[in-house]
Amino acid sequence: MSNDVQSTSGLGSLYWNGNQPKTEEKNDELTQADFFSLLTQQLSYQDPSKPADNDQMIAQMTSFTMAEGISKLNENFESLAASMTSNSALQASTLVGKKALLESDSIELNSGEVSKGTVLAPEAVDNLTLTIKDSSGQIIDTVDLGAQSAGAIRFEWDGLDADGQPFPPGEYQIVAEGSINGEYSALSLATFKNIESVNINGANGIIVNTKEGAVRLSEVAEISV
Template sequence: MSNDINTASSSYIDSLRGQDKQVTNEKKSDALTQEDFFSLLTQQLSFQDPSKPADNDQMIAQMTSFTMAEGISNLNSKFESLAASMTSNSALQASTLVGKKALVGADTLDLNSSGEASGIIAVESPVKDLKLSITDSSGQLVRTINLDTQPAGGLRFNWDGKNEAGERLPAGEYSIKAEGSMGEEFTSLPVATYKNIESVSINGANGIIINTKAGAIKLTDVAEIA
């Protein structure tokens, strides 16, 4: 009977030692809780001068400050959780863009396998003798599209993928240039074309980045998704 008691006592003591060791090994949090604040307030009251007790308004102000500090700490943690959730949601939405086309400023035009290509010419003011020049990778002019006189605005154009002789050209990337007379000056005009979105990236403060043959472009700089 005595041996059983000793064994039970020994096991109980070992259990207590294990719990004590576990508590000792646990990392203490550096964050101040509301209990810590009230403990500090209690210490402050215990050391105050009895002849000059703390003013009630001051005590209430301190308690309010403690509560606000804890609230701000909790709010920060919630914002971090919300930011992480928004990043995950952005990544999910960005993944749906792969395979679509983005309208971006470029000096190249992608002719697809079906023999079609399109884009927009930015016409800031009325233009005359507007023409679109298309050249291949060797720099040879393959097609000139005359657009004549056009008003200010975004002018959409389409290319059927054929050269001057009416022959269909192979799919690929072609250089493009828009020129016209604005007033008495003959000048180049900015062009935006549709680029295939090959992949997307989440780049922190820069937000969503789409990757095309024309390079990496911020989603906020894309005029249209098709």
């Protein structure tokens, strides 16, 4: 039998640390009562012919009070930060199951739903056409959007073939092409992706996880049900 001890990093550390006996921590912090006790002791030993300077005593008391106030302020900020993180986690959990609009060259088709997305046109475009392909690269459908102004151009795909029968649910490749200033070119797309989970990742904020990977919530253009 191996004598190796399992690592206590990650989730394991939570269980190991939870089973360890707790010891009382010694508090070496100097309190205001300690300060006044030291000040009283100092006054009792002062030279009567050279009494302590009142201004100096007031300055010491003021400095101590300010230091204690800053310490308590820091504790309050830490408590506020922890509370905000908890609130962010709670709010982020409500995103699971919704859809995030992300830049992508694929579109999700779900049974009984119309797939939606956006074409990102930097300039006015003519003869804008969407081409949908299956996993083998075969063209299965096209959507004619005609002439469009510059900006975010919304579109819908019903996911039906020429006979009105639905294509199987899943991921399909999508390409947007059109004529800009007489030149035919491809345009960027953004489509809605199912949000599978979310993470609270410290400095990176809320992370949204989809089938295509993880992105910051700040990079999500739109959330839809």
